[in-house]
Amino acid sequence: MSLPQSPRRLGQRPITRTFVTRSLRTLRPRVRLGSITVWVVLLLLIVIPVGGFLLVAVSPRLFNVGPQWFTLSTIRTTFTGYTRKGILDSLFVATLASLIAVTVATTLAWLVQRTNIWGRRVWSGAMWLLLLVPTWMTTLGWIDVIQPGELGTAVGIHTLFLYHHFFGPDGIVFVLSTAALPFSYFVISVAMRGLGSEFEDAARVHGASRWRTIRTVLPIIAPALLSAFAISFAESMSDFGVAFTLGSAAHFPIATYVLFNAIYSFPANFQVAAVIAAVLILSTIPPVYLQSRVMRGRSFAVLSGRSKGVRRHQFSTKMRVLVTIGVALVMFLVLGLPLLGAVASSFTNTASLVTPTGIHWTLAAYRQVFSTPPSFTPLGPPLLTSNELGLITATITAVLALVLAKRLASRTSGLAQRIMDSFLLGSVAVPGIVLGIGYIFFYDQRFITEHVIDLYETMPLLIMGLVASATPGQARLLTGPVAQLQSTMSEAARVHGASRFRTWRTTTMPLLSRAVVWAWLLTFTKTISELAIAQILYQPGHEPVSVDIETYLGTIFATIGSAATVLTLVEMLGVIVLVLGLYRLVTPGGWRRLGEARNA
Amino acid sequence: MFTTHHTPTTRSRRTVASVLAAVAVTSLSLVSLGAATHSSAAEPTILLYNAQGYGDKVAAAFNATNPGFKVVVYDDSTGPLFTKIQAEMAAGSPKWGIFWADGATEFAALDKKGYLVKNIIPTAAKYNAAGKSNVPTDGSFAPTGLTVTGALCYDTVAAKNITLPAKMSQLTTLPSGVLGMNDPSQSGPTFPLIAGVMAHLGGITASMHPTNAQILAAVNDGENFYLKLKKNGLQVHPTNGPTLGAMESNPATLDMATIQSSACYGDINAKPTPYWPTGAVKYLDYSVALPSNLGIDAKLSPALQKDAEKFVAYVLTTTGQHAMQHGDPYGDGLFWPVISGVQQESYLPSYSVTHAYAINPYVWGPLENTINTWFTNNIIN
Numbered sequence: 001m002s003l004p005q006s007p008r009r010l011g012q013r014p015i016t017r018t019f020v021t022r023s024l025r026t027l028r029p030r031v032r033l034g035s036i037t038v039w040v041v042l043l044l045l046i047v048i049p050v051g052g053f054l055l056v057a058v059s060p061r062l063f064n065v066g067p068q069w070f071t072l073s074t075i076r077t078t079f080t081g082y083t084r085k086g087i088l089d090s091l092f093v094a095t096l097a098s099l100i101a102v103t104v105a106t107t108l109a110w111l112v113q114r115t116n117i118w119g120r121r122v123w124s125g126a127m128w129l130l131l132l133v134p135t136w137m138t139t140l141g142w143i144d145v146i147q148p149g150e151l152g153t154a155v156g157i158h159t160l161f162l163y164h165h166f167f168g169p170d171g172i173v174f175v176l177s178t179a180a181l182p183f184s185y186f187v188i189s190v191a192m193r194g195l196g197s198e199f200e201d202a203a204r205v206h207g208a209s210r211w212r213t214i215r216t217v218l219p220i221i222a223p224a225l226l227s228a229f230a231i232s233f234a235e236s237m238s239d240f241g242v243a244f245t246l247g248s249a250a251h252f253p254i255a256t257y258v259l260f261n262a263i264y265s266f267p268a269n270f271q272v273a274a275v276i277a278a279v280l281i282l283s284t285i286p287p288v289y290l291q292s293r294v295m296r297g298r299s300f301a302v303l304s305g306r307s308k309g310v311r312r313h314q315f316s317t318k319m320r321v322l323v324t325i326g327v328a329l330v331m332f333l334v335l336g337l338p339l340l341g342a343v344a345s346s347f348t349n350t351a352s353l354v355t356p357t358g359i360h361w362t363l364a365a366y367r368q369v370f371s372t373p374p375s376f377t378p379l380g381p382p383l384l385t386s387n388e389l390g391l392i393t394a395t396i397t398a399v400l401a402l403v404l405a406k407r408l409a410s411r412t413s414g415l416a417q418r419i420m421d422s423f424l425l426g427s428v429a430v431p432g433i434v435l436g437i438g439y440i441f442f443y444d445q446r447f448i449t450e451h452v453i454d455l456y457e458t459m460p461l462l463i464m465g466l467v468a469s470a471t472p473g474q475a476r477l478l479t480g481p482v483a484q485l486q487s488t489m490s491e492a493a494r495v496h497g498a499s500r501f502r503t504w505r506t507t508t509m510p511l512l513s514r515a516v517v518w519a520w521l522l523t524f525t526k527t528i529s530e531l532a533i534a535q536i537l538y539q540p541g542h543e544p545v546s547v548d549i550e551t552y553l554g555t556i557f558a559t560i561g562s563a564a565t566v567l568t569l570v571e572m573l574g575v576i577v578l579v580l581g582l583y584r585l586v587t588p589g590g591w592r593r594l595g596e597a598r599n600a
Numbered sequence: 601m602f603t604t605h606h607t608p609t610t611r612s613r614r615t616v617a618s619v620l621a622a623v624a625v626t627s628l629s630l631v632s633l634g635a636a637t638h639s640s641a642a643e644p645t646i647l648l649y650n651a652q653g654y655g656d657k658v659a660a661a662f663n664a665t666n667p668g669f670k671v672v673v674y675d676d677s678t679g680p681l682f683t684k685i686q687a688e689m690a691a692g693s694p695k696w697g698i699f700w701a702d703g704a705t706e707f708a709a710l711d712k713k714g715y716l717v718k719n720i721i722p723t724a725a726k727y728n729a730a731g732k733s734n735v736p737t738d739g740s741f742a743p744t745g746l747t748v749t750g751a752l753c754y755d756t757v758a759a760k761n762i763t764l765p766a767k768m769s770q771l772t773t774l775p776s777g778v779l780g781m782n783d784p785s786q787s788g789p790t791f792p793l794i795a796g797v798m799a800h801l802g803g804i805t806a807s808m809h810p811t812n813a814q815i816l817a818a819v820n821d822g823e824n825f826y827l828k829l830k831k832n833g834l835q836v837h838p839t840n841g842p843t844l845g846a847m848e849s850n851p852a853t854l855d856m857a858t859i860q861s862s863a864c865y866g867d868i869n870a871k872p873t874p875y876w877p878t879g880a881v882k883y884l885d886y887s888v889a890l891p892s893n894l895g896i897d898a899k900l901s902p903a904l905q906k907d908a909e910k911f912v913a914y915v916l917t918t919t920g921q922h923a924m925q926h927g928d929p930y931g932d933g934l935f936w937p938v939i940s941g942v943q944q945e946s947y948l949p950s951y952s953v954t955h956a957y958a959i960n961p962y963v964w965g966p967l968e969n970t971i972n973t974w975f976t977n978n979i980i981n
Contacts, residue, residue: 063690063691064689064690064692065686065690081977082973082976082977082981085981147845147849147853148849148850148851148852148853149849149850149851150849153850160853163853251980251981252981253981261785261786261976263683264679264680264682264683264785264786265785265968265969265972265973266679266682266705266706266709266791266965266968266969266972267686267709267968267969268682268683268686268687269969270686270687270690349873350875351845351848351849351850351867351875351876352848352849352850354850355850356757356850373930377656437683437687440684440687440688440691441687441690441691442691444687444688444691444692444693444694444695445691445692445693446691446692446693448693449693450693454693456688456693456695457647457674457695535676535680536680536684540647540672540673540674541672541673543675547675547676551675553841555841555866555931556866556867556870556875556876556930556931558841558845
């Protein structure tokens with residue numbers, strides 16, 4: 001199919017100055033309507049529920065959780081003693097974890113995308129797997145490795161020293177770094193795939209050394225690097241899993257643990273929780289500011305239909321072996337070991353892996369996943385519920401995130417874009433538990449339930465909460481690829497008479513399809529493992545799988561929980577394989593080859 | 601980009617795949633929507649916020665024999681459920697109908713705010729002596745079973761060279777680092793233990809109306825006790841699970857802990873194979889009574905309140921108590937019944953052995969936040 005040679009052949013009017021002016025006039029209201037729609041959606045999903053909850057910090061009377069209409073006393077008390085320490089600890093830990101994650105991710109992304117190391121698909125797949133595993137699962141997996149009597153003991157390693165270190169700042173930084181690693185890796189990988197070899201070639205042709213070439217090329221993916229840092233920071237600040245599992249035992253308070261304690265204390269201290277949540281959100285402003293400072297006035301658009309495939313750096317055989325082993329060790333440490341710990345635990349039915357009479361392997365836990373003890377729910381229905389939630393949430397999120405990413409990547413808008421940028425990153429830092437309580441405060445208001453709509457404890461409200469939780473992060477992840485799109489392509493298509501939809505379908509979609517599919521899969525898998533929002537908003541009688549698994553943990557049936565976790569992970573992997581298979585089947589080859597590396 | 605050509609085979613493959621994907625999305629969405637509207641059936645429902653392992657089974661048994669309305673269960677831990685109740689009450693449109701959890705302090709707090717229906721205990725309920733001692737005077741919540749917290753659970757192998765204490769006060773003289781307990785901010789039964797220790801040290805009984813000075817003195821004594829334990833290497837784990845896990849690991853990283861009795865018995869007596877064969881329970885000079893309770897939302901319609909009271913009445917019958925025991929035989933089902941004529945599980949000792957000390961939830965409930973914050977600041981960190 002080829003495009004018509006001139007707009008006239010489509011029966012359109014010739015492009016004249018008057019035509020353009022009129023068109024712009026007619027477009028203006030549509031643009032405004034689009035902006036309004038986007039903001040209304042964001043208001044209902046995030047701004048009003050979260051904003052309402054934050055207002056409790058200064059106006060507890062607003063939601064009947066205190067007598068004062070206005071007070072600053074909660075803010076003053078929050079910034080003292082234990083709570084202040086928690087906030088400072090979190091800032092330190094999140095900064096450190098983000099730096100580690102971005103550094104390791106950049107190295108790994110370069111090795112996988114731009115060199116000839118062995119097992120490149122395996123390492124990318126391993127990153128996916130790491131992304132699937134929530135931090136609470138990672139922590140429990142590590143405990144299954146280093147607690148005396150577990151996997152470490154089984155292979156003859158004395159792990160008590162590591163065990164004590166794990167329950168402290170070291171453990172928290174390590175787990176948060178591993179959790180942030182895949183976020184950074186995928187953001188940077190997409191950027192590296194989109195970055196053709198011509199930039200390296202140009203630098204080398206002009207006599208740049210290897211180091212100078214790196215220094216020249218790296219800034220081109222600055223949006224991705226900064227985006228990776230910002231999102232890693234926000235994710236680390238708001239992580240609930242570490243607070244849930246390592247929080248108290250670490251004797252190192254972090255903000256989310258303090259917030260968790262405030263909300264689940266007796267009576268619940270919503271005011272202090274609101275102040276901490278506000279701090280978490282505000283803490284994301286510096287990374288956004290840094291990003292906007294660096295990017296201001298510059299273009300990073302390098303992705304076009306003409307982007308050349310990248311050329312891989314060729315290691316010598318000896319170096320190739322060493323680097324591959326190095327990558328394998330890193331991946332084994334961050335992913336293999338905790339997973340191995342959890343899997344080993346799921347094949348036993350004893351208090352610890354190693355008992356005085358040896359290790360007793362059994363499939364009992366896998367049998368009991370579907371034929372549970374009296375007080376538990378079999379895995380099947382919760383898993384189905386979670387898949388439905390994942391499917392709907394991921395689809396809505398992908399569309400919404402793409403719309404938002406386009407706005408974020410726009411270089412023409414100023415203040416509005418920065419507000420949106422700060423708002424979305426701030427939203428990433430909103431812990432799920434705050435979103436959940438904010439939803440109760442707003443959507444369970446008597447006026448709304450009686451006169452507008454009664455959504456609380458229904459599936460639609462849970463989906464809204466999950467979309468609200470996933471969209472900011474996904475929008476940020478998609479901003480990198482969207483920012484790299486060269487606008488000349490769509491302009492060319494429009495000039496040649498293509499409609500807006502056709503322009504999008506034939507220029508934007510092919511270039512972004514892979515990123516959107518990744519975003520969809522990421523949201524799908526994260527939705528399945530999401531615990532904080534699900535625990536607060538799930539519909540009675542329809543527990544998601546994360547809530548179901550959580551009921552096993554900390555009981556004598558923990559091994560059934562491990563087995564259920566393993567099966568859930570396998571199912572998620574199955575969905576990923578299916579979706580990627582469908583993508584391969586449905587899309588033209590050119591879409592998939594875009595940005596692929598070739599050997600020199 | 602605009603001149604992509606497809607062969608008929610490729611196109612049909614893609615069409616089939618697209619249709620398959622669309623069908624999958626549509627069917628799963630429809631199933632989901634069906635689930636979402638499931639609760640809007642014509643039959644009246646009462647939402648049971650349930651923190652008990654046996655809640656689902658008891659509700660199912662009740663629903664099977666009581667047509668006309670349905671008890672729908674919402675399972676979670678005590679903390680999240682209590683938070684949800686407070687948030688719903690603050691928003692003004694509560695969804696919960698019945699609350700079932702361990703401990704009386706949170707029920708006393710709800711009662712003080714006027715959130716609970718009073719006099720929900722049926723006259724036909726045949727409470728035994730232990731049950732009666734935990735019934736509130738205004739009948740705003742109904743004790744349904746008893747466990748104790750502060751029992752000394754220990755691993756017989758790990759603690760074989762240690763002389764076990766006979767009194768709670770002797771815990772401070774144990775070898776350093778061998779004793780553990782739970783974090784009261786995360787473990788529901790732990791604040792009642794701390795409050796019970798304080799009340800016992802201050803000589804405040806459940807029936808007393810102590811002065812502020814008496815309470816302050818008791819709290820002071822209790823804080824000193826826990827500071828001594830900390831100095832002696834007290835290990836604090838989040839909840840029963842991790843605390844038991846530390847004692848059950850091989851080798852144990854914790855020798856003994858003062859936690860909830862039912863959690864220890866569950867691991868020791870699990871069937872078909874004991875999960876913790878080297879575990880044991882010892883009762884000191886006192887433990888702290890921990891009743892499980894049912895409360896009803898005062899904002900329910902009068903008709904639904906009556907229905908909810910039927911559920912309470914059912915739980916307080918022999919049949920209801922048996923449903924509780926069989927509903928979670930290795931966990932929460934290991935309680936001492938509060939209804940006359942119902943036998944406890946065979947491997948539980950007599951309730952009198954526990955020397956259970958009852959606390960007044962209306963005295964200690966309001967102090968929970970303050971004491972837990974002190975514990976977090978001074979013992980955990």
